[in-house]
Amino acid sequence: MPLNQYHFEDHWFVPFPPDAVWDVLSRAEDFPLWWHGVYLTAKTRNGEKEPRVGAFVDVIARGFLPYKLRFTIESTALEKPRLIQFKATGDFVTDASRWFVEPAPGGSCVTLDWNPRVEKGGVKYFSPLLWPLFRANHNWTMRRGQRQIVDYMTARAKGTKA
Numbered sequence: 001m002p003l004n005q006y007h008f009e010d011h012w013f014v015p016f017p018p019d020a021v022w023d024v025l026s027r028a029e030d031f032p033l034w035w036h037g038v039y040l041t042a043k044t045r046n047g048e049k050e051p052r053v054g055a056f057v058d059v060i061a062r063g064f065l066p067y068k069l070r071f072t073i074e075s076t077a078l079e080k081p082r083l084i085q086f087k088a089t090g091d092f093v094t095d096a097s098r099w100f101v102e103p104a105p106g107g108s109c110v111t112l113d114w115n116p117r118v119e120k121g122g123v124k125y126f127s128p129l130l131w132p133l134f135r136a137n138h139n140w141t142m143r144r145g146q147r148q149i150v151d152y153m154t155a156r157a158k159g160t161k162a
Helices: 018-025 028-034 121-158
Strands: 008-014 039-044 056-062 068-079 083-090 097-104 107-114
Touching: 008 121, 018 097, 018 107, 018 121, 028 039, 028 056, 028 121
Parallel strands: none
Antiparallel strands: 008 107, 039 056, 056 068, 068 083, 083 097, 097 107
């Protein structure tokens, strides 16, 4: 495996049914609405709001490290309510990464199987030395994501803004 290639498997519990969780995760263009401080912008290329295979979302994101990442997410498979498969190009390149959503007592278990290869200049070249720091950066973003998706979905269920 190249030294700029990573594999992350992250697990979240979200206290909402799989259909509702899938609806939120399948709309990458809405990530900035709830994944604050990580997804800075996310724009669909064609203005569509409904998820579909072949849709592209252009993203600017960050972690706690002092750089931004620009990449495009392409939906490659959508199987409601259990699977969202995507690939990325740009500062991150992936083949088939996946969100899995499974029913669990009191909500849903969500797994992100994410396999980015970092292509951003300086980040790519420092990957072998700074792998632990990049892993901590990823963990920081995922902790925010788990907390913030729950806050977002709770606010929506109550009819308030997160």
